[in-house]
Amino acid sequence: MDKKTSLKWALCITIIFVFMTIVWTNPREYFSSNSYIRDNVIIGNAECSIHSKHKNISPITNSKHFMVSAFKDHRINGKTRIISILNRDHLQPLFCIFCYGKNNYSTPAQIDMHSDHFGFRYVTTDVLCQNKPECNATHVTLSVLPNMLASHADFLPIRNQKRQEEAFPYEFTICISNLFGTYNNVLQFAQTMEVYKLLGIQRVVIYNTSCGPDLEKVLRYYSEEGTLEIVQWPIDQFLTPSKGWNFKEHGGDIHYYGQLTTLNECIYRNMYTSRYVLLNDIDEIIMPYQHANLHLLMEDLQHRHPDVGVFLIENHIFPKTQFDNSGRFNRTEWKKVPGINILEHIYREPDRKNVFNPTKIIANPRQVVQTSVHSVLKNYGGTFKVPPDVCRIVHVRVPLQGRLTKEQLFVDKKLWEYEKILLPNVDNVLNKSGIFN
Numbered sequence: 512m513d514k515k516t517s518l519k520w521a522l523c524i525t526i527i528f529v530f531m532t533i534v535w536t537n538p539r540e541y542f543s544s545n546s547y548i549r550d551n552v553i554i555g556n557a558e559c560s561i562h563s564k565h566k567n568i569s570p571i572t573n574s575k576h577f578m579v580s581a582f583k584d585h586r587i588n589g590k591t592r593i594i595s596i597l598n599r600d601h602l603q604p605l606f607c608i609f610c611y612g613k614n615n616y617s618t619p620a621q622i623d624m625h626s627d628h629f630g631f632r633y634v635t636t637d638v639l640c641q642n643k644p645e646c647n648a649t650h651v652t653l654s655v656l657p658n659m660l661a662s663h664a665d666f667l668p669i670r671n672q673k674r675q676e677e678a679f680p681y682e683f684t685i686c687i688s689n690l691f692g693t694y695n696n697v698l699q700f701a702q703t704m705e706v707y708k709l710l711g712i713q714r715v716v717i718y719n720t721s722c723g724p725d726l727e728k729v730l731r732y733y734s735e736e737g738t739l740e741i742v743q744w745p746i747d748q749f750l751t752p753s754k755g756w757n758f759k760e761h762g763g764d765i766h767y768y769g770q771l772t773t774l775n776e777c778i779y780r781n782m783y784t785s786r787y788v789l790l791n792d793i794d795e796i797i798m799p800y801q802h803a804n805l806h807l808l809m810e811d812l813q814h815r816h817p818d819v820g821v822f823l824i825e826n827h828i829f830p831k832t833q834f835d836n837s838g839r840f841n842r843t844e845w846k847k848v849p850g851i852n853i854l855e856h857i858y859r860e861p862d863r864k865n866v867f868n869p870t871k872i873i874a875n876p877r878q879v880v881q882t883s884v885h886s887v888l889k890n891y892g893g894t895f896k897v898p899p900d901v902c903r904i905v906h907v908r909v910p911l912q913g914r915l916t917k918e919q920l921f922v923d924k925k926l927w928e929y930e931k932i933l934l935p936n937v938d939n940v941l942n943k944s945g946i947f948n
């Protein structure tokens with residue numbers, strides 16, 4: 512052998528030796544059939560929660576994207592789903608960095624944009640991360656690089672660590688997306704909350720960007736009472752949110768203050784806390800017309816449609832411009848309370864030919880993957896459209912068919928059935944939250 516050949520051999524043997532040492536000390540990393548383990552870069556050592564400064568919307572460092580919440584999804588082998596808001600003009604590969612104890616590791620992210628963005632630049636997106644089951648990661652963050660410095664990280668806690676298929680703390684939770692502007696419709700809100708309770712709803716979740724001064728007091732009251740969970744949603748600090756649903760008409764960065772993001776966040780947030788989740792607006796009441804409450808309605812519907820997890824409920828408009836003639840609920844107590852008195856609006860608009868009534872949703876959250884406002888985008892199991900005579904939404908608002916006279920509208924006094932309990936309950940709330948003073 513000449514000198515050159517022996518040098519080559521020596522190099523070769525050294526490389527083989529180094530490789531075998533690595534494999535010997537860390538065999539699972541190299542011979543696992545799971546590709547995600549091969550793809551991992553182990554960059555461990557940092558206490559996860561120290562790096563968590565999360566406040567519901569977090570910019571992804573060095574990108575135009577945002578992350579919102581992380582959930583373990585037991586339906587897809589415990590992968591982590593990060594509800595995010597991505598800028599469609601700047602799509603790029605992302606990496607999930609998982610943290611467990613003092614260690615971290617990263618995996619490439621799978622990006623699943625929701626199909627509905629209504630032309631806006633920012634779109635609700637699920638970022639899916641394959642985690643190592645043996646590591647029990649408690650926190651995760653997204654990065655444009657596979658290894659990031661700790662100082663840049665904002666780790667999200669991974670929620671829904673434990674799967675639960677029965678015995679939920681609540682039977683019904685309502686998800687109300689984005690409160691914004693100076694919305695101060697106190698009377699309608701208090702009345703609506705009290706009707707919800709009589710229908711058997713135990714919990715309401717509201718995403719708050721901003722609201723009026725009196726509504727603020729009532730929100731605080733319900734929050735202290737435990738009925739209301741307020742999720743702060745400072746989207747206006749990060750983006751120019753649109754006040755409308757369509758980019759061409761309304762402009763802005765994102766549909767309705769990020770409504771699609773909050774609705775999806777709410778589904779996952781309540782996946783194991785509530786048997787059913789209702790997705791409706793703050794001025795809408797999903798009202799059973801043939802059952803005494805929502806429990807009886809859903810028991811009946813679910814019995815008839817055991818495989819269905821998504822129930823669509825038609826919206827019906829009760830114009831706030833048409834008042835009940837009798838003046839029965841024109842009460843002096845409520846004269847100075849800002850907002851609409853829904854008990855005075857008993858006239859319902861008829862269906863229009865060739866116009867569909869939009870729907871809102873009652874869902875088993877464990878069957879929903881992605882939702883939109885009026886229907887779900889991806890789900891397991893079936894969908895059922897509930898006939899309006901069984902259940903419909905009572906929606907007191909500006910008319911859609913403003914030309915119709917009282918005679919052309921239906922009289923619908925469903926809400927009056929709750930009068931006896933409703934009036935004292937609403938008074939009590941207004942009194943205790945300081946609206947009467």
Ligand SMILES: *[C@@H]1O[C@H](CO)[C@@H](O)[C@H](O)[C@H]1NC(C)=O
Pocket residue numbers: 554555556557562608614615659660661662664
């Ligand atoms: C991950 O671990 C590496 C190596 O210990 C460390 O330098 C880095 O700061 C950690 N990254 C994060 C985001 O905690």
Ligand SMILES: *[C@@H]1O[C@H](CO)[C@@H](O)[C@H](O)[C@H]1NC(C)=O
Pocket residue numbers: 645646647
């Ligand atoms: C991960 O969690 C499971 C179940 O809680 C537990 O049995 C296991 O020992 C944990 N593994 C580690 C590495 O902490």
Ligand SMILES: *[C@@H]1O[C@H](CO)[C@@H](O)[C@H](O)[C@H]1NC(C)=O
Pocket residue numbers: 719720721722727730731741745
């Ligand atoms: C709603 O958000 C605004 C703006 O951040 C804040 O001033 C207000 O206190 C919040 N209200 C509640 C009830 O959390």
Ligand SMILES: *[C@@H]1O[C@H](CO)[C@@H](O)[C@H](O)[C@H]1NC(C)=O
Pocket residue numbers: 834838841
């Ligand atoms: C309610 O009562 C007041 C008088 O207290 C009256 O001025 C007002 O027109 C009434 N409103 C309706 C819709 O009947």
Ligand SMILES: *[C@@H]1O[C@H](CO)[C@@H](O)[C@H](O)[C@H]1NC(C)=O
Pocket residue numbers: 938939942943947
């Ligand atoms: C408000 O509550 C107080 C006691 O908490 C009661 O004395 C008062 O009558 C109530 N006022 C109204 C208008 O209900």
